[in-house]
Amino acid sequence: MKIDRPLLFAPQRWEWGGLDAVFSTSAPADELVTNVHVAGFVGDRIVVCRDERHGWFLPGGTREAGESIGECVARELAEEAGARLAGELRWIGAHHCVSDRPEPYRPHQPHPEKAWLWCAAEVEIVGEPGNPDDGEQVVEVRLAAVAEAQTLLGASADWMPDLIALAVESRG
Template identity: 45%
Template structure:
């Protein structure tokens, strides 16, 4: 796919049925108090990107939903450990987000902003410290791959084109090398 094709797809407004939300991508960090979800581009010391595989075979960037009272930094650290068995070596930097406008009458969880929220993306240097912790209420991760950025894009495309395009954007902006 050529750059203009994936860029057009990434920024095209769309409806996400499972979340009941209309989303639109934008570069830059949104207001922290409106971030309800966060996904992470974890870059290892050798420049590899972490890609998770769930028991269902889904491939995605580690991340998830914000808990009550949790800072974005705490959310990033918790999700990275739960889904990738990794910890940050540098502070994660939020670089983009999908503005999400819910069509549902109430938020996914009572503490989350509603009807407007952001699904944010951050990048940071990480090191894998062990297996994913796989809490009972989370996705069950069966593998974490450390892939060069181009291979990570290809792997993500097998299930999550949106995450593949966000990674392409980060690579193109020099956030991942």
């Protein structure tokens, strides 16, 4: 798999978070998962979101204290995409990260090791993004064809097209 997706599996430095990250298809321990993001499919299209600060992204975000992965996914889909799960949540991989910051991002999170979980699922759009005051302010939700999603998301992370390809493959 690494041969087919060299950008996804390459070691990365996420300067904005003080993180060194490596993608793997090995499951992280649940207690290490701090963030969950979803490649949500509506038919053959992928849900992508845009905010004014960071551009295009897959819906998802930070787990709250005591929140399960499923609860985080449900909350983030509603907040950022106005969507809900319409099928099984499929885990496709994780970025295993090590922080060089002196403290965790939030007090309840593991430190210095953590994991960002990437999933795929069938979803349905049921309304507008919730846009809570303490979250991203989503200005557009788009159902993008796979190639368009790869282009939009690839503008901010060169490995994102590989992740989308992996999500498509997870559908069988």
